[in-house]
Amino acid sequence: MIAQTLMDGLIAGSMIGLGAIGITLTYSILRFANFAHGDLISWSAYFALSISTLLGTLAPGLATSVAPFSFGWSLPIGLAASIVLTALLALAVDWLLFARLRRRGGAIIILVMAGFGAALALRSFLEFLFTSKPYYFTDALQIAHPLAGGARATADQLLALGLAVVLVALVHLILTRTAAGRAMRAVSENQALAGLAGIDVARTIRLVWMFGAALAAVAGVMTGLLVQIRPHMGLDLLLPLFAAAILGGIGSVPGAMLAGLIVGIAEALCVQFVGAEWRAAVSFVILVAILLLRPQGLFGKAAA
Amino acid sequence: MTVVPALQTKALVAGYERDLPIVRGVDLSVQPGELVAILGPNGAGKSTLVKAIAGTVPTFGGTVLLGGKDITAVPLHKRIGEGLAFVPQTENIFANLTIAENLHLAADVLAKALRPARLKKINAMFPDLAARPHLRAGLLSGGQRQMLALARALIVEPHVLILDEPSAGLSPKIVGSVFTMLKEINKSGVTLVLVEQNVRAALAIADRGVILVEGELRHDGRASTLMHDPLLAELYLGAQPARGAA
Numbered sequence: 001m002i003a004q005t006l007m008d009g010l011i012a013g014s015m016i017g018l019g020a021i022g023i024t025l026t027y028s029i030l031r032f033a034n035f036a037h038g039d040l041i042s043w044s045a046y047f048a049l050s051i052s053t054l055l056g057t058l059a060p061g062l063a064t065s066v067a068p069f070s071f072g073w074s075l076p077i078g079l080a081a082s083i084v085l086t087a088l089l090a091l092a093v094d095w096l097l098f099a100r101l102r103r104r105g106g107a108i109i110i111l112v113m114a115g116f117g118a119a120l121a122l123r124s125f126l127e128f129l130f131t132s133k134p135y136y137f138t139d140a141l142q143i144a145h146p147l148a149g150g151a152r153a154t155a156d157q158l159l160a161l162g163l164a165v166v167l168v169a170l171v172h173l174i175l176t177r178t179a180a181g182r183a184m185r186a187v188s189e190n191q192a193l194a195g196l197a198g199i200d201v202a203r204t205i206r207l208v209w210m211f212g213a214a215l216a217a218v219a220g221v222m223t224g225l226l227v228q229i230r231p232h233m234g235l236d237l238l239l240p241l242f243a244a245a246i247l248g249g250i251g252s253v254p255g256a257m258l259a260g261l262i263v264g265i266a267e268a269l270c271v272q273f274v275g276a277e278w279r280a281a282v283s284f285v286i287l288v289a290i291l292l293l294r295p296q297g298l299f300g301k302a303a304a
Numbered sequence: 305m306t307v308v309p310a311l312q313t314k315a316l317v318a319g320y321e322r323d324l325p326i327v328r329g330v331d332l333s334v335q336p337g338e339l340v341a342i343l344g345p346n347g348a349g350k351s352t353l354v355k356a357i358a359g360t361v362p363t364f365g366g367t368v369l370l371g372g373k374d375i376t377a378v379p380l381h382k383r384i385g386e387g388l389a390f391v392p393q394t395e396n397i398f399a400n401l402t403i404a405e406n407l408h409l410a411a412d413v414l415a416k417a418l419r420p421a422r423l424k425k426i427n428a429m430f431p432d433l434a435a436r437p438h439l440r441a442g443l444l445s446g447g448q449r450q451m452l453a454l455a456r457a458l459i460v461e462p463h464v465l466i467l468d469e470p471s472a473g474l475s476p477k478i479v480g481s482v483f484t485m486l487k488e489i490n491k492s493g494v495t496l497v498l499v500e501q502n503v504r505a506a507l508a509i510a511d512r513g514v515i516l517v518e519g520e521l522r523h524d525g526r527a528s529t530l531m532h533d534p535l536l537a538e539l540y541l542g543a544q545p546a547r548g549a550a
Contacts, residue, residue, distance in 0.1 A: 179408075179409075179412040182401070182405055182408060182409045182412065183409070183412070185398070185400065185401060185405075186398050186401065186409055189398050189399065189400050189401070190395055190398065192360050192380075192392075193392065193395060193396065193397075193398065194381075195359070195360070195379075195380035195381045196358060196359075196360065196380065196381075196383075196384065196389075196390050196392070197381075197384065197409055197410055197413070197456065198381050198382075198384040198385060198410075198412070198413035198460075199381055199409075199412075200379075200381045201381065
């Protein structure tokens, strides 16, 4: 029983972790909490849904399930297209809103409020286009395979978990071993000095938006695959995402993923032992506790 | 034959607000290979002048020329590629990055083929830094930070290197070694512009000194002359007149 709860928590937590990485990257570079990040997750799921449905209609063979998964090739293609489209959407929101406010020297609170506005607009537009009716990538039933300790998981769930682990490792390597990653970390620490060092700060900021959006796309599509697709799916994830980003320590990619897993497992344990109606409160309790006890998070550095 | 100045400003006006410029019409000319110290009382606009040249403070009038090329409108991140390096007074290293990452970051602007040789050269020049590549730069002492900031700037082999108060916050012993290093860098052919409160130390290594007062360039002369001019020392530099001076 407990092994299954942990497995459920790990799977949900891995998606929270992917979303939290986007929030932590944006926050560490632009210094504001982007409340529209959850809606990028929702939009990514609808992008993938639209493209995979279109592909399935044009070439029905692409929609046929590829064992052991519940989906056909139309979904990975839809995911790849969704990554690009979500990145473009994030860049468009930045260009239309946040970049203009930054140029005007807008205070952090203005950027945060703008983020709220963008989130509302994105969500409402999604609801206008697709209604609030839930959608599913597939209606195929999957058998959960037995794993160690009595836990069970479907191939889709294991894929989501594996994908999250690979992506975190990849992002961590990019940040620590490549010129683009060094530039992102430099810009996050000191934009003026980064400029003096020859780093194009505006380009680096665009790169961060694209990175965060790409990870949001994977989280959105996999959440849509494992649960369902709704315009409010990103909003429902927002509190866990922020809890994970803050618990992990702002700016820390491994921290965000580990914290995502902790939040996911805590939610699963709460559902199991306290009651499903308290699930949403778990992230809030974690958020408040970490802010009171260790505001810099698990891997963050204390303010000087 | 006329020598093109390595760095020149013409009627440069700069500051943080257009209506309240801090630098007011400065004409500065630095010859290739020269070491020029920019001196003056607190609030004279020395740091603002070099920041405007480097591109971190907006200019509202005049021009900045590097090797005769107008770079006034060149974006901040492209100035290093033009051969201009600037070491700010504070926050001049990336404290959360390791020593090696700081150096690699600086080398990233170079062509890939050039990077290994430049890093090797800098590591040979700064053995203390090379010995601890994986140490987080934020853990370095003040003097070591200044060395890392210098190393970062030198990787690109700039034509002109500007330093804003390199002695700030350092012990006298460390200041001595930093200034010795600066003189060596200058001797290797790099044109150096130095903003400094430590007047004597700066003039001791400089070829020329310029004195900025209230955002305007008031005096320009040989370092040795300025050093022994009691009136200038008393009026502008806050320095004790040299022993034996009239």
